[in-house]
Amino acid sequence: MRLTIRSKGEDPRAGALLADAHALGLTHVTAIDVADVVFFADELHGDHVAELETVLVDPLLQTGSWSVPLEGIETSLLPGVTDPAATAVQLAMATVGLPDVPVATGKHYVVHGPVSAVEQQSLARRLLANQVIERWAHAPIEPHFIDAHATADRTVDHVAIRDLDDDALMALSRERGLSLDLAELHAIAEHYRGVGREPTDVELETLAQTWSEHCSHKTFRARITAVDDDGTEVGEITPLLRQLRDSTDAINAPYVVSSFVGNAGIVSWVPGITLAVKAETHNHPSAIEPFGGSNTGVGGVIRDVMGAAHHPIAVTDILCFGPTDLPADQLPEGVLHPRLIESGVIAGVADYGNKIGLPNIAGAVLYDPGYVANPLVYAGCIGVASAAEPLPGPQPGDLVVVMGGRTGRDGLRGATFSSATMDATTGDVAGASVQIGDPIVEKLVIDAMAECHGLYTAVTDCGAGGLSSAVGEMAEGVGAEVDVTLAPLKYPGLRPWEIWLSEAQERMVFAVPPAQWPAMLAVCARHGVEATSLGTFTGDGVLRVRAGDLNVLELDTHFLHDGRPQRSMVATLPHPFRGLGTPPICADPAATLRELLAHPNIASKERVVRRYDHEIRGATVVRPLVGAEHDGHADGVVVAEPSDTHGFAVGIGVNPWFGLHDPERMAHAVVDEAVRNVVAVGADPDRAVLLDNFSWGDPRRPSTLGELAMAVQGCCHAAHRYGAPFVSGKDSLNNEYLGSDGQRHAVPPTLVITAMAHVPDADCTVTPDLRAAGNVLLQVGHTSVDFAGSHFELLYGTEGHGTVPAPLLDPLTRYRALHVAIREGRVQSCHDLSEGGLAVAVAEMAIAGRLGVRIGSLPHANPTAALFSETNGRFVVEVTPADLEWFVQNVPDTSVIGTVTDDGMVTFPGWSVSVADLVDAFTGSAS
Amino acid sequence: MTRPQAIVLAAPGTNRDHDVSFALGLAGAEPRIVLLAELLANPAVLRDAQMLVVAGGFSYADALGAGRMWSLELAHNVGDALTGFVAEGKPVIGICNGFQVLTRTGLLPGALGHNQSGSFQCEWVRLEAPASRCVWTRDLPSLECPIAHGEGRYVHPDPDALAAAGQVALRYEGHNPNGSLDDIAGVCDESGVVLGLMPHPENHVLPRQHPRRARGTAGGLGLTLFERGVAYARER
Structure with a gap:
């Protein structure tokens, strides 16, 4: 009934x-x-x-x-x-x-x-x-009820691999969806010839998950040979991950506690307190099931922070969609309409963050035709912990404990799925790869973990690859023996490999000394969280998995983690235009300004931001929306605990349109944008760290890999120049769609940089809303002719007017001086210049403050360049007349450009627009 | 001065229990977070408390409608202990999900439907306290604080009678964010000791938490509401 x-x-x-x-x-x-x-x-x-x-x-x-x-x-x-x-x-x-x-x-x-x-x-x-x-x-539909009496099929298959030829090996990889290449298949066959038997299905799936691009970052660890356009070898490129690590080591910042190890980067700016920070992508799952994909993306990155033994306190999200007004007949086969993807993804992000009770503090939403088939979903999380001795790692005899949600068939083979190209049938065949989130269970695990200090020696989250990855990683070097039939299941009938590889959400794995196990169980019982011991860490370096009495996996953890042959790859490097450009002509700057403000990438994101709780915990001091009517976008956000005097700021940098022209300069520009954003709100530029998240096309195409390599190089140089080390990162490659026309469509090179920096005085923060008529406006930083990838170019399709902005030679001196001005209370409002340049920045300040502006002198001889060029490292700052002299003398590269007015108009030399018109354009409320 | 003991009740999915505990501490109470399972196992914990807070969040993930599962647990297992607490005249407050729970248990009149916008909203609102029976809002100056909910549209079959009975405790001022009937943001029971409201005064207990503080246009602290409740619990 x-x-x-x-x-x-x-x-x-x-x-x-x-x-x-x-x-x-x-x-x-x-x-x-x-x-x-x-x-x-x-x-x-x-x-x-x-x-x-x-x-x-x-x-x-x-x-x-x-x-x-x-x-x-x-x-x-x-x-x-x-x-x-x-x-x-x-x-x-x-x-x-x-x-x-x-x-x-x-x-x-x-x-x-x-x-x-x-x-x-x-x-x-x-x-x-x-x-x-x-x-x-x-109607009426016949629903499916869970069969509570299904019986488990506890069989294990052996897969013949030792004697296969190359074609048969590749066929095997394809049939089982292993996403392994020939060299990797050879390594596995060779290993089992040594062992003297065939692998079990559980072993093969475990190797495929552990060696997947998603889990092992083959491309970022690969040996890369750079070649000319004609194929001539021109040199060797240091593996990308090593470049990033080396740059962090070279910066040697004293506040970095842990970088590129474990689940998240860890920093400490205040004695006794550490912060963990991490950002992840969940692109492929969000493309086929937008709500579940983004929902579990948020849940997954929160678990990354929990896996670093930190208590989550905030989340972030950066979303890239196709144009939401895409005509239905232009939609590729098998692809969801961008409008449905957008609404599903936003609902998924909101659902998880709001329900788990974490403020969503920062983010961005981007639109481009390049994201129609491959939307991108980046989710980040920040956590806090009292600085203590680092966890010692699993000891022989410790129990292998899984805590949290139950195991079902959710998300099987997610790691290998996310490492493959999508096509029209992806949604049909990958159904089992979709995970379903339950934020309340994760909330209970967070609460329980808060009371489990000292009860465990190691912890990690169950993410891609499920137990196989989590237990496999923890067992590295020490070994473990587990019985998968002990895992609590959502419903009966799962085969051993399904339990072992399930990506059911909200599970954490702990190494627990037997003496502490009763105490942990008591905490879990109090919070209504399930915790189960599956076995023990052994000390012999071998990973053994049983299903009851049946042995289903026995793998040397050295082979599992180090047996994958290093990938050798070829890159052709891009040749971006780096010459001098002439500015384009702009006939009607007022109309251009309105069009820019109405562009989906620049226009108000209030309808998205309001869906997220950014108030919970009472610690969001600078919110994503600020100003007289709470509808201006802050550059960065500041979080400070109600009981603390200090806090931290978070800023985001992303610009795929620069990436299409010049990936190396894009990297510099987005690092600058992220750092600029935190400095603009009051963070200390000498205490900043960075996260990198690369979403790219298929790196096996040499030109794509070349663009990636140049972006990584740009990141490393920029990190050094800003003294801001990378502490963690993640790459998502193969964001491509194979159209039914046989054409491959890759996403634009999308590098998201998250900057997090210390805010020494939480009562000394700045936002972009203008404060009072009579104040003086200054531009900090110089303007050049930088229109490649600019939003002016995006609007009018006028290519060839200059370059992607060049790296700044000495950004820190400028940013330090601005920081001193903010600390001394000499900055009334401040806004960084990004998409749309000076004109958009000034308009956004006027909108946020509901005040007028009179610009008397432009900071470049050419008005179009002055107004719309997107040069790095610039701010508009509002100061009182009394602070003007101090500011000009103490902050380098500063020029007076105008004053704040109360006449309701934004006036530039020769033209003006009313603030009301700008509000209408920005908010889309114009009729 | 004695600090009245306040129980902050939290079910699976409650997430503003720590925020409201912080607010109660500032307001002069001695807050203690009690998990629902603990209350069900030992309803006597209510006896030693002078105040009860049903905190906000997403209990049971809003399954079957916000507050439904939690209210069932309370009504079926500790209904008598709760009504006894109220009958003694001890102040009770339900915030956001706590308000939804108290309406569904019948301790407060009316119900809360989906926001008119159809989705979750997070924004700041201004509240005014009309003359009412409510002990939490007596002579309360207008205050500002955020809302963060998807099911906050207040409905009642006879709002005029509710107002005439002195049970409309808080109204949205200037902007009604969710389509609530007659701008009603909070209501009290017939005795005036039980208050339910959708907005979160616990997230505006320090001047620094107001979004327009630097502009010099910050409105009233939500802390005042908790101070009224604590004062009542202390003097009762």
Whole structure:
């Protein structure tokens, strides 16, 4: 039997569904009704039915119906997909004393308007059901209930690999989705010839996961040969990861506690306190199931910080989408519309962060046609800990403990999936790779971990590769023996390799001395968190996995972690234009300014930011939205605990359009942007650290690898120049789509730099909103003719007007002087110059402060360059007339450009626009 | 002066328990976070407390509607202890998810539906306290604090009667963020000791936490509300 629950009045989901249907080209749909359905496997008798209805239906808000509808479209979850709503119904039934019956949930839709049957089906397929996790049917749908009596198939297969020839090896890799190359397959075959047997399926899958691009960073560790355009070898490039590590070692910053080891970078600016910081990508999963993909991306990066034994305190997100107004007929086959990806991804990020109770403090949203088939989702997390002795690592005899969520078939083979190219069938075949998040479980694990200090010797998160990666990593050098059948399961019937490789979320693995195990169990019981011992760390360096009595895996951990042959790769280096440019002509700068402010990349992101809780914990001192009407974007954000006088700032740098022209200069520019953003809000430029996140195309194409290599080189030089070491990073490669036309479409080179820096005085921060008429505006920094990849160029398609901005020779002197000015309270407001240049920066300050501006003198002889060029290292600063002399004398490269007014106009030499018009353009409220 | 003992109740998914504990400490109370499981195992913990806070968050992930699961647990297991606490005249406050829970248990009138916008919203609001029976908002100057919720639209079959009974404790001033009936942001029970509100005064207990502090246009501290409740618990 089934209960359909409808909202009284319009359901809040209906409006969005209708807009989405229109965006898919079905403009004659007039309304879509939506209702929730709860299915019960067994009949309930009368009293129970009435009681159940009072539990599930709120009479002030909803109506319930037990009749079976014969019209409409219904969806339900595919078998194996976690159904938290069904679990909640069962819990509620148990609470009020109703019988325990299997429950499933689904949705009921009715589409209104002159819509044909074919169009109904199209809507069901493309909008109402995400076929990666749901199926649809004409009402009434028959749901799938979990089979609580399935029996496990505890078999293990041996895979013949020792005697295969090259073709057969590659065929094996393809058939099993291993994403291994020939050299790696040879290494495995060779190893098993030495062992004297064939590998088990569990061993082969474990090796594929551990050796995947996602887990082992083959490209960043590869030996790279640089070649000329004609193929002549011109030199060797130091492995990319080593370059980044070497640059951090060379900077030798005293506040870096740990970099490029473990799950996150760790810094300490205040004695006794450390901060862990990490950013990750979750691109492929978000492309096929936007909500689940971004949701678990956030959950995963939070676990990275927990895996560094830090308590999470904030999250960040950077999102890249295709144009949301893309005509439906231009959508590649098998790809979700950017509008649906955008709404799903944002909802997923919001859901996880809001529910787990972490403020989402910083981010960016970018739009470009290059992201239509491959959206990018970067999620970051920051955590705090009392500085203590580092964890010693697993000791022989310690228990292998898994804590948190249960194991199901979620996300099988996620690591190898994320290392492959997508095509039109990806959504169909990769369904099992999608993970489902449960932020409340992760919240409980965080709470439990906060009380487990001293009870464990090592911890790591279960991410890509599941237990195979987590236990495999921890067992490196020490060895472990586990029985996978001891792992708590969501439902029975999983095979050993499925348990071992499942990417079910919200699980952490600990090494626990047996003497501490009862104490840890007591903490977990108090918080309602499951913790289970699967085995022990042994000390013999061998990883052994059993399923009951059956041995399913025995691997030397040295071979598992060091047996992969170093990849040899070839790069052709780019030849970016580095000459002098002439500025483009701008006939109507006022119109250009309005167009820039309305550009999706520059326009207000308030509708996104408001979906995220940035207030929880009461520590977000500079919020992402600031100013008189809380609708201006801050450059960076500042977090300071309510009980502290100091804090830290976070800034983001990203500019793929620079990357298309000149990847090396892009790297400099985005490092500058990230550092600029934290300095602009009041952080100390001498206490900054960086994270790198590369999302790139297939590096096996030499030109793509060459662009990546130049970006890494730019990062390292920039880190050195800013004295800001990289402490952690992650690369996501193969962000390509193989179109049905046979063409490969790669994302633009997208390097996201996250800067985090110490804010010595949390009461001394600055935002970009103008404060008072009569104050003086200055530009700090020089302007050059830099239009390559600029938003002016993006708007008008005028190429060839200058370069991507060159690296600054001495940014630190400038930034230190500005920091002193901020610390001394001499800066009223400050905004960095980025996309759209000076004109956009001034307009954004006027919008945020709801004040006018009169610019009297432009900082470049050519007005177009002065207004719209995107040179690095520049700020607009508002000072009082009394501070002007001090500022000009003490901050280098400063020029007075104008004054703040209260006439409601932004006036440049020769033209002006009203602040109200600029607000309309920026917020999209213009009619 | 004695510090009244305040129990901050937290269910799985409650996430503003630490924020409200910090606020209560500043306001002069002695807060203690009590997990729902502990209360269910030992309802007597309520006896020693002078105040009760049902804290905000996403208990049980909002499954079946915000606050539903938590209210079922409370009503079916410790309903008598709760009504006894209220009958003794000890102040109770439910914030955000806590408000949703208290309406669903029947301790407060009305219900909270999805925001008019259809989605979660985080923004600052201004609140004013009309004359009411509520002990938490007596002579309360207007205050500013954030909202952070997806289901905060207050509904009630007879808002005029509610106002006439002195049970409308807080209204949104200037801007109603979620479509709440008659701008209602918070209501109290008939006795006035139980307050439920959607906004988060616990996130504005220090001047530094106000987003316009540097502009010189910061509004009233949310701390005042907790000070009223603590004063009432102390003097009762």
